[in-house]
Amino acid sequence: MDDNKDQVVRHSGLSRLFHWVMAVCILILLATGVTPILGAEFEWIEPHWIAGVALTIAVLIHIVRSLSPAKIKSMWISISDIKEFIAGGGKVRGGKYSLEQKLMHHGMTGLSLISLITGWLMLLKIDTPFWQRDPFIFNADTWGILYVLHGLSTLFFVSFVMMHIYFSLRPEKAMYLRSMIKGWMTKEEYNENHDPDRWETK
Secondary structure, eight states, X not given: OTTOTTEEEOSOHHHHHHHHHHHHHHHHHHHHHHTTTTTOOSOOHHHHHHHHHHHHHHHHHHHHHTOSHHHHHHHOOOHHHHHHHHHTTTOOOBSSSOHHHHHHHHHHHHHHHHXXXXXXXXXXXXXXXXXXXXXXXXXXXXXXXHHHHHHHHHHXXXXXXXXXXXXXXXXXXXXXXXXXXXXXXXXXXXXXXXXXXXXXXX
């Protein structure tokens, strides 16, 4: 940041890298998983499972990086968060992440885990460089449940991604999009939208 006192670091370069890697993987997974249903004809299975493996690796690394008490606390949703959000009419000077951002994060986390777990189990049904397919490893009812869960998580993923993109492009949220690209927000934006007692910056 060149020691610019008018800027506050919000996301490190590594955090931004993981965000965009996961974003690209999710978009590839949605494109290769949904467009064939809509009638597009192409070899989609291989890029789909490769993107799934890449997303799995990125998610696991992200989980390990997020295990520090400070990072867990910054994403923790408390009763006081909800009460303050309601009392303030949605305008709250919270910590590093707002209630909406926490809810979006937890929703994406849940959908990611459902998609990845069911995806890995479904991957046993196709040939990969790591194993030969075994379509009979589960009975028909179990396969049906896996497909339903994977499909439902995909539908919700589409909605969540649309909401995420919509809110990130709103003018009043431009500082958050900039911080995910360049890593920083201005000191004025920090003071207006965040409580220094809840988010102590360096």
